[in-house]
Amino acid sequence: MLHSxxxxxxxxxxxxxxxxxxxxxxxxxxxxxxxxxxxxxSRSHQSVEGLGGQRLALTETDPAHVAEPPGLxxxxxxxxxxxFLELAMQEELNNLMGRFEGxxxxxxxxxxxxxxxxxxxxxxEGSLSxxxxxxxxATPLTHPALETAQQTxxxxxxxxxxxxxxxxxxxxxxxxxxxxNAFPVDQSLAQAxxxxxxxxxxxxxxxxxxxxxxxxxxxxxxxxxxxxFFEAINAGYPIYPSRIAPQQNPLxxxxxxxxAAVRLGKERxxxxxxxxxxxxxxxxxxxxxxxxxxxxxxxxxxxxRGWAAYDRQGRIVPVGQDKPFLDPANPEVRSYLMRMLQExxxxxxxxxxxxxxxxxxxxxxxxxxxxxxxxxxxxRFRDMTGLDPAVLSPxxxxxxxxxxxxxQRQLWQRWTDFRVEQVxxxxxxxxQMLRQQKPGITISAAVFAKPTHERVQKIQQDWETWAKRGxxxxxxxxxxxxxxxxxxxxxxxxxxxxxxxxxxxIPGIRLLNLPDMAAFDQIQTLRDLPVSGYALxxxxxxxxxxxxxxxxxxxxxxxxxxxxxxxxxxxxxxxxQALQREWSWLLSNGQLLMNEQRLxxxxxxxxxxxxxxxxxxxxxxHRKLEEVRSQLDQLDRVITADLSVKSQQNQYRLxxxxxxxxxxxHLLAYGEKRFIP
Numbered sequence: 001m002l003h004s005x006x007x008x009x010x011x012x013x014x015x016x017x018x019x020x021x022x023x024x025x026x027x028x029x030x031x032x033x034x035x036x037x038x039x040x041x042s043r044s045h046q047s048v049e050g051l052g053g054q055r056l057a058l059t060e061t062d063p064a065h066v067a068e069p070p071g072l073x074x075x076x077x078x079x080x081x082x083x084f085l086e087l088a089m090q091e092e093l094n095n096l097m098g099r100f101e102g103x104x105x106x107x108x109x110x111x112x113x114x115x116x117x118x119x120x121x122x123x124x125e126g127s128l129s130x131x132x133x134x135x136x137x138a139t140p141l142t143h144p145a146l147e148t149a150q151q152t153x154x155x156x157x158x159x160x161x162x163x164x165x166x167x168x169x170x171x172x173x174x175x176x177x178x179x180x181n182a183f184p185v186d187q188s189l190a191q192a193x194x195x196x197x198x199x200x201x202x203x204x205x206x207x208x209x210x211x212x213x214x215x216x217x218x219x220x221x222x223x224x225x226x227x228x229f230f231e232a233i234n235a236g237y238p239i240y241p242s243r244i245a246p247q248q249n250p251l252x253x254x255x256x257x258x259x260a261a262v263r264l265g266k267e268r269x270x271x272x273x274x275x276x277x278x279x280x281x282x283x284x285x286x287x288x289x290x291x292x293x294x295x296x297x298x299x300x301x302x303x304x305r306g307w308a309a310y311d312r313q314g315r316i317v318p319v320g321q322d323k324p325f326l327d328p329a330n331p332e333v334r335s336y337l338m339r340m341l342q343e344x345x346x347x348x349x350x351x352x353x354x355x356x357x358x359x360x361x362x363x364x365x366x367x368x369x370x371x372x373x374x375x376x377x378x379x380r381f382r383d384m385t386g387l388d389p390a391v392l393s394p395x396x397x398x399x400x401x402x403x404x405x406x407x408q409r410q411l412w413q414r415w416t417d418f419r420v421e422q423v424x425x426x427x428x429x430x431x432q433m434l435r436q437q438k439p440g441i442t443i444s445a446a447v448f449a450k451p452t453h454e455r456v457q458k459i460q461q462d463w464e465t466w467a468k469r470g471x472x473x474x475x476x477x478x479x480x481x482x483x484x485x486x487x488x489x490x491x492x493x494x495x496x497x498x499x500x501x502x503x504x505x506i507p508g509i510r511l512l513n514l515p516d517m518a519a520f521d522q523i524q525t526l527r528d529l530p531v532s533g534y535a536l537x538x539x540x541x542x543x544x545x546x547x548x549x550x551x552x553x554x555x556x557x558x559x560x561x562x563x564x565x566x567x568x569x570x571x572x573x574x575x576x577q578a579l580q581r582e583w584s585w586l587l588s589n590g591q592l593l594m595n596e597q598r599l600x601x602x603x604x605x606x607x608x609x610x611x612x613x614x615x616x617x618x619x620x621x622h623r624k625l626e627e628v629r630s631q632l633d634q635l636d637r638v639i640t641a642d643l644s645v646k647s648q649q650n651q652y653r654l655x656x657x658x659x660x661x662x663x664x665x666h667l668l669a670y671g672e673k674r675f676i677p
Contacts, residue, residue: 062321063362067510071485074173078166086160089172090153092485097149098652099524100179104141105653106578107187109585114577114610116584116603141591141647145182149175150648180517189524190554192561192574194506194533196227196476198275199261201234201286203539205251210260216539217264223547224554225270226563229354229446229476229535230261232274232344235283235323236298240348244339246299250290258348265351271565273352273442274344278337278426280357281307284322297324300336307333309360309374312390318361318371325361327374328422334429341430345438352442352565353434354476359423359447359461365394372419372460381418389415419460424471431471440674442565444474446508449490467500470673473565475503476535480510484521495531502673504532504564504666511541520549528652530662532564532571532670568671569620572664573613579660580610586645593644602638609635613664620676625668636661 072085072092081089152175159168197220207213220228232239237249240258258274265272282298297316301308301324308316309327316324326333341353363370373390381389394412396405431443447463448455455461466472477494481487491507509522519536526534536542562570583606586592594602609631616624636658645653 062323064321067480067482067512067514068486068490069481070483071481071487071489072483074169076166076169076173079169080163081160081165081168086156088485089168090156093149093153093172093175094649095525095652096176096179096484096521097146098649098656099521099528100143100146100183101141101647101649101653102528102656103184103189103524104143105582105585106189107184108141109578109581110188112581112585112588114580114584115607116580116587141586141589143182145175145178146648148178180521183517183520185520185549185552188553188556188559189527190224190556190559190561191527191578192564192571193527194227194474194504194535194564195225195554196229196506196533196535197223197225197542198229198535198538199231200538200540201231201239201249204231204239204257204261205249207257209255210264213257213260214264217261217268217270219542219547220539221268221270221557222555223542223550224556225536225550226561227271227273227352227533227535227565228261228265229273229275229444230258230350232258232350233276233340235277235286236281236300237286238340238344240344242340242343244336244343246303258344258350262349266349271351271442271563273354273444274348274350275354275356275446276341276344277357278355279309279326279328279333279359279423280323280361281326282324284317300326304332304336306330306375307336309372309377311363311369311371312373318363319369321361323357323361325357325371327372327376328360328419328426329372329380330374330376333376334426337426338430338433341434342437345434345441350441352444352473355427355430355443355445355472358427358445359459360419361459363458365457368393368395370394377419377422381415384418385411385414387411389418416457416460420456420462423460424462424465427466428469428471442474443472444476444506445472446476446478449477449479449494449507451493464498464500467503467505470502472503473670473674474506475500477505477507478510478537479507480537481522482514483518484525487522488525491529491531495529502669504670506533506535507531508535508537510537511543511546512537516543516545516549519546520553528656528659530659530666532663532666564667564670567617568667568674569613569617572667572671573610573617575660575664575667576610576613579657580606582657591646593646594642598638598642602642605631605635605638620671622672622676625672625676629665629668632661632665 072088074089152171155171156168159165159171199216199220203216204213207216217228233245234249236245237247238245239249239252240256241248261272264270281300282296284294287294287296296302297308301316307326307330309325310316311318328334344350345353360371378388378390381387392408392412392415397408400408427445434441434443445463445466447461448459450458452462452464455463463472463475467475475494477491479487479490481490487507487509491505495505495507507526509519511519523534562574564571583592587603609628612624612628612631616628639654639657639661643654644650647653
């Protein structure tokens, strides 16, 4: 309501030439915009960087373009290994062993019946070791690479005690290399999961035609990708013909890539989600491709001068970054974006829409480098508080009284909260509109995996609220890291320590400059965590090495899996059957340990839950759903208290099973919201 009410006063302000507000931090002018500079821009694509025509020197790296460095950058040499590093190296190697063993188990169990056979019971030494009757498999759950790694861990304390750091480092690296080299990548390791790929503008432009794009989709299908985030709106340009946008991307005017993508996706069983830039309205790198001046602000701001947001110095592009942003508080901006989303989903049968750049640009409040001072935002905040936010600062001013310092901090927090709300309210409004217009559409948001406080202060992105409210169906984490250790640090707070109801968390992996086995290891890590899939950034970086790995491990066209967003209950049942097969194989080979008196009842309960999940998938209802949830909870307690595995990786294996049960719970919540009235 506030946005619609404000539209009239904003339009009046534009007619009158703009209000004049105190803005001591804005270049040399106190007006909200430099009309002369903007008019010059609209004629000749010149810069609207500053109110005084300032040019921006790119002196820093945009944080949005940087993957997190390795968490464990272990190199040969005799460098000391601190107690902290010692534990981290042990844990990393132990976890890799767990993933390796899990891949072996997945392979051995793939042909095993899902139902646990109850023909006969036999005990090992008459106590706690028991297995169920059935055809045993001769292959043990071991491998020379596992044995080498285990020996390294056993020798580790002595190596550290003797300060033989060179040998410790070398053996650790050799053990990791042996596990990676021996990883069973010649077999299918996929499960029922989201396997998404961002299909970027550059790849689309290089395709050049539907025939070229067909080759891209063929490669994605061969790699087992089942969901594509197709870059439909980038830097203010739709990649398709639009009646609303100022212009289509000049590099695709001779064809309609989105129309072709939807058709190609349906032919291959690949969902196509329109990937849409929201508040980022231009891109200096894109300007170079179009032979435009570097400072060209993009077609939206060029045609609508009052839509721009600014930093406190009057620049629309913050220092070190390359994208101007729209003002999310501007009702005209919000209306335009809503109409673009409506047009897109009206004209194209996309399966989903992904919101990207649903934030402000990166800022550094501690250095007094902040953003969001668009005309509309400043006027609205002044109406609320009586103050122009441009006069506020996040830094303490020692010359002020303690009372005034406290008041300034409170006002600054109100300004931060105001900007957060502009983004969050748009997400809620856009999601509601899309669901009304196209019921069943999947709405996702590409977001940063940074800690909440840092993210809210620096980019005003409060995606946890969107997830908990159910504004989006998926949160796709841009959890880009150069090794698995750092990758886990980024995602664990969101996938292990928090719950978001019916919203699924889909971590993202950046392929650029990431070694093939490191990328594959991150995928395998996710398969052992309580998540429903992953997303790879981007098609432009799908090189031959990682393509070959994906083709072999998840690209088997003869192996079909349920798709979580289409069939969440079938996916839950399928994932549970995979667990049953693992337990069945371990029991048949005497590898699963449980008190003999409890084993038969546990096996019966396991089979019963499998039947309940299959029944729920066939005919969903609230009653069946609650029965399944009750049985899941009971099974989880048994794993925690009564079950163990004959393996050095016993704890890792039990934890993985619990994570997979949690994933099933997430899928049930997702299915309940979408498919049970």
